[in-house]
Amino acid sequence: MTQHPILYEKFSAKHRKFFGNDCLWFGQDHLLLVSSTGISEDYKRFYYKDIQAIQLMKTKARLARIIITFILLGITGAITALACSMDKSNPAVLVSSGIMGLFLIGCLVRLFIKGPFCKTFIYSSVQKEKLTPLNTVKKSALFLSIITPKIKAWQGQMTPDMLRSDPRRMTAAPGAILQHAANIRQKIISPVWHRGLFLSLLCLSVLMTTLLLFRAPVLFAVFSLALLLILLTNTAALVKQAGSTLSAGVKATTIASMIFLVLTIGAGYVEFVFFMIKNVETWAKASQNQWEMAKLYARINPFDYPVILGLDIFLICVFFITGLTGLIFLWRQKK
């Protein structure tokens, strides 16, 4: 059985993933969602005659991204100011801060141009699918302006009478909404792990500030243990929150804290490698002994190394903001 190739018209929106991307194509009688990995493609077809509904849901992703970008911009500015105020200011720090600042400003401009973010869902009689390429209101509105005439050409015009006579109860009549409270399928959990995590993040930021001012080996040992415990708490919180009724804000903050914790461990490793290169014998000998390592770290004065100082300040701010944001989200959810 042979068929002539189907003609497709590409829709401009694209959702980039770590490997590949998702994009949309308009066929003569169907919409094609292509998930590509670069070396293979998966296809999902939505026939115009079968599409029952398209739903757009506004999200606060843009606001969250703007806030994060502003925080990063502020931190970059603080590091630059700190580097400038030092007697031996390193031009490399200024240049890298400048590049970072420009990059962040570019991100901000892009976020403002993109407009509000949203999620788009398409319904047919047998499936409901999220259209990942349509993640902004602008793109989704353009998509609707193209697809609606095509669907109408296949299905005809939707009249208000058709909607009200709705034989399949696709929609709810006003006042009947409370009857559907049992529709919620998510599990309800107590956010004990999350509360513990956010409180420990606040404590961690205090501990790091103390470490910046008082370089005691005991504090370093406590810091290492605390980091490990918080990492475990964060993992437990991530496992617990899957499929739960916790708000999106709490979930996102938990994920963000995990990223920052991993970043801290990575930064610590880089720091260790840097000092080991500088003084191989001492650091290599101490690498097998945690207490000796703590002692060596205690001897380092961060005010002699602007990059380490900047990184420490960045992590202190990040842990403080993440912990506080998480607690605010939890408080709002409880309210």
Added chain:
Amino acid sequence: MITCEKCHTPVDINHINSNTFEPCTKCQVSLRTDIFPAAVRTEAADTRPQMRVVSDDAGCFYHPGKKAVVPCAACGRFLCALCDIDMNGRHICFACMESGQEKQTAQTLETHRFLHDGLAIRLSLFPPLSGFFSFFSCVTAPFSVYYALRHWKSPGSITPRGRKWRFVLTLLFSSAQIAGWTAIILTAFNR
């Protein structure tokens, strides 16, 4: 049932097809819901009668006792209403649909395709660009040339993305790498 994606509350009828964002009645998240006639249309059952063959009527290939209603668009066999599969206006039999799916000749049934051009260009570009794995280009370059030529005519994506230029680029890059390796080996031998 069209529900709010966040709280799973059914969407209010007054908020449908309004072309604007309206708050969900429960969680207040902004929603825009466009519903089409397929949502309220009830599927009519196949009303075509399953008639039995009488006198000179043509019978179904698979059910000889049943009257044929349509020929298969692919193989020409007569089909009764039960055997007829409507595939976007084309009436085909189950056997043709199955063979089309197996041989990847029915585009409308395909859900996955392997992109040989994508693999070829990655094999050609990744090792030299990676730095660490650049040594492997002595193996990957000849292999990607073979792969590009072997799959020159293999079916690519069903969407009209250009694929030949990927093969051409693969051949160019790989040839350059092979030339480079040849030069290195010759220089090493001449010393």
